[in-house]
Amino acid sequence: MIGSMKKFCKPLAIVTAVACLTGNLTGMQGKAFSKQAYKPEIGAVFLAAAAPLDDTSVPDGTSQPSGAPPDITPEPVRTPEPSDTPKPTDTPKPTDTPKPTNTPKPTNKPKPTKKPKQKLAFRISQKKNKITVKWNKLDDVSSYLFYLKEQGGKFRKTVIKKGTKRSFSVQYGKNYYVKMAVKNKRNKTFSRTGKYQIYVPEKVGTVHTVSMGKAKMKLTWQAVRKADYYYIYRKAAGQKNFALLGKRKRCTFVDEELKYNKDYSYKIIPVTERKGYGYKGRGRSKLFSNKKLVSDSHQKYTYTEMEGDIKSLVKKYYGMVHYKVIGKSADGRNIYDVIIGNQNAPKSILVxxxxxxxxxxxxxxxxxxxxYYLQSSQEKIAGQPVEKVLNQIAVHYVPMANPDGVTISQSGFSGIKSAVLRKKLAKISDGDSVRWxxxxxxxxxxxxxxYKFKKSGKAGREGYSGKSASSEAETKAVIxxxxxxxxxxxxxxxxxxxxxxxxxxxxTKKGKVKEDTQRMYDLARAVTGYADSAAYEKEHSGGVGSLREYIVYKQKIPSITLEVGWAACPGPISEFPAIWGRNRTLVLEEAMLFL
Ligand SMILES: [Zn+2]
Structure with a gap:
């Protein structure tokens, strides 16, 4: 086989060209290629390169698979000599006849002086769903026979008199077969190729991205039928081209080389290999933002913004954060319970x-x-691995227990959707919506x-208790x-x-609730550096209808209250960095008290 290949110029040229490219392709794994630019349009270049290296790309007639066109070519005359070394140095001699001295057995017929057998070979290239088959030009040809079979059909023959290529479109996710034969001027088929299956896989289905910290994310995607592996490409915002990150057999890829505060776009391309050719399906792109979601750079962090952030966080940190709507305000806004960590953890704390x-x-x-806690899940806070803490104790947040009120303070009374409520508000307010x-x-x-509920105050004015305890939907939701x-x-x-x-x-009550409240209080003061309230609390005992007292005395759950900021409310956003610095780790550290 190798001997015949060597004598054969044209197929050899094709195979060699293919081999160079194939070398590229096989090296196209891992980091070595992370900088390789990828343009989806020219993806076919890689594919064209994926032709096999070995001589199976130019199969001889004897290895023809079933269903091949009839072979009229007589079997090549067996060279009689048992010595299987037809020395190549012997052949180029000007005397066309092989030296008889080489043949040890004199009884055999003299070798026929015949040209080396011409072999038909082709290579396949792909551009999206367009397949091109190119073959080598042979001498003394009357026609090339091109056979194509679609899934479920029969081979259809095309007789080609001119040219050395044939293009056709395929459907994604369907099998096709090609094979070729060639006839000489005497209408004899003298060479044919093997049967090649072509399969361009379908598009990748849903792609999921999950953040695993500031520099790390995980991609998962739905498997594609008959895909043998997938190429994963990435492009950072502002970059022109996708770069190959790697190749995976499984539908998952972890990217650990992210820059924080950047947006990325990924592309997954399924590949099906058939006889050494890699057929690429259509790529599926997915955006991933590695930017901070919760914006702390403007004055009014609104209900709508929060709602959007909750949903984005749930997507970005899939599985690590959940939310529930625990009630609706009078004006129809959701009261959210955002749960971080293991929502089935045996313990919980609530903010x-x-x-x-x-x-x-x-x-x-x-x-x-x-x-911040989600983003730090693979890191430590206060010496403890965040993920481990959150696995043992779920942290529940009701981040905006009064969404209607916040809307009034930020957007005025006109922010309330209900005409009935707006009318009432106009009556009961003193006109100041900002300090609502x-x-x-x-x-x-x-x-x-x-808890010690006492009907007091006037609607719309500070300290109004409502007509009865738990009269408000927001109160009911929290309880x-x-x-x-x-x-x-x-x-x-x-x-x-x-x-x-x-x-x-x-x-004021002794026991476990007091002890734990004290521990929470001491920790909060140590972490934030906030002031001691003991003196104030002595003077202002009571807590009529207040939530913390209700939790501590009625529900017998330890509880503390933090008052953040310095300036009168609504506090200016310029205070946020200082407030954040004091409170950043607090809740997680409080959770650690109960591990
Ligand atoms: Zn308050």
């Missing part, structure tokens, strides 16, 4: 923020914490809880969440308010 409208800075703190503290019904939610979480060992509750940079954690 409730922004009962008071104008204190929305606290919602931004909570949402930033959620993102209550919900859209004018109730101060921190006076509406069923019901606490009751649910109690079944899962709710270890502690952190309340976020603003302003004053102070921590509250008094407890």
């Amino acid at each position: 409730i923020s922004t009962l008071h409208a104008r204190e929305y800075m606290a919602s931004l703190v909570c949402m930033s914490q959620i993102e 503290k209550a919900n859209a019904r004018g109730v101060d939610l921190n006076h509406n809880y069923p 019901s969440l606490i009751q649910t979480l109690k079944q899962r060992q709710l270890k502690g509750v952190i309340n976020y308010h603003a302003t004053g940079s102070i921590v509250f954690g008094g407890c």
Whole structure:
């Protein structure tokens, strides 16, 4: 076989060209190629390169698979000599006849002086779903016979008198077969190729991306029928071309070389290999943002923004964060419970923020914490691996317990959708929407809880308790969440308010609740550096209808309250970096108290 190949110029030229490219292709794995530019349009270049190296690309007649065109060529006359070394140095001699001295057995017929047998060979290239078959030109040819079979059909023959290539389109995900034969001027088939299967795989289905920290992400995708492997390409925002990251047999790829605060685009291309050719299916692209989601650079972190961030975080950190809608405000906004970590963990803690409208800075703190803990899942905070902590204790957040109120403080009374509520608001308010503290019904939610409830104040004005305890939908939602979480060992509750940079954690009852509240309080003061509230709490005992007192005394769950910021509410965004610096790790550290 090798002997005949060597004598054969044209097929050899094709095979050699192919071999160079094939060398490229096989090296196209891992980091060596991470900088290789990829243009989807010219993807076929790689493919064309994927022709086999060995001589199976030019199969001889004897290895013809079944279903091949009839071979009229007589079997080549067997060279009689047993010595299988037809020395190549002997052949080029000007005397056309092989030296008889080489043949040890004199009884045999003299070797016929015949030209080396011409061999038909082709190579296949692909551009999207267009397949091109190119073959070598042979001498003394009357026609080339091109056979094509579609899945489920029969071979159809095309007689080609001129040219050395044939192109046709295929359907993705369907089998095709090609083979060729060639006839000489005497209408005898003298060479033919093997049968080649062509299969261009279908497009990759859904691609999922999951962030695994600041520099790491995981791609997963739906397997494609008959794909043997996948190429994974990446392009950073602003870059022109996709670069090959690697090749995977399984439908998963971890990229650990991300830059933070950059957007990326990935492309997955399925490849099916048939006889050494790699047929590329259509690529599926997927965007992945490695930027911080929760924006802390503008004054008003709105309900709508928060809602969008919650959904984006759930997508980005798939499986590590979940959310539930635990209730609806009077104006139809959702009260969210965002759960980070293992939602089935045996223990939990709860953070409730922004009962008071104008204190929305606290919602931004909570949402930033959620993102930060998710982003740090593969790292340590306060010496502990974050993922491990979150696996043992789920952290629940109600990041905006008064979404209607926040909307009023940020957008005015016109931000309320309900005409009925707006009409009432016009009546009960003193006109100042920015410093609004209550919900859209004018109730101060921190006076509406069923602990020492006392009907007091005037609707729309500070401290209005509502007509009865738990009269407000927002209150009911939080109470019901606490009751649910109690079944899962709710270890502690952190309340976020603003302003004053102070921590509250008094407890007049002795026992475990007091001890744990004290531990939470001490830790919060140590971490944030916020002021001691003991003196204040002595003077202002009571907590009529307030949430923290309800949790500590009625539900018997340890609880503290933090008042973030210094300036009057709504606090200016310029205070955020300092507030963030003090509160960044706090909730996770509080959770660690209960491991
Ligand atoms: Zn408050």
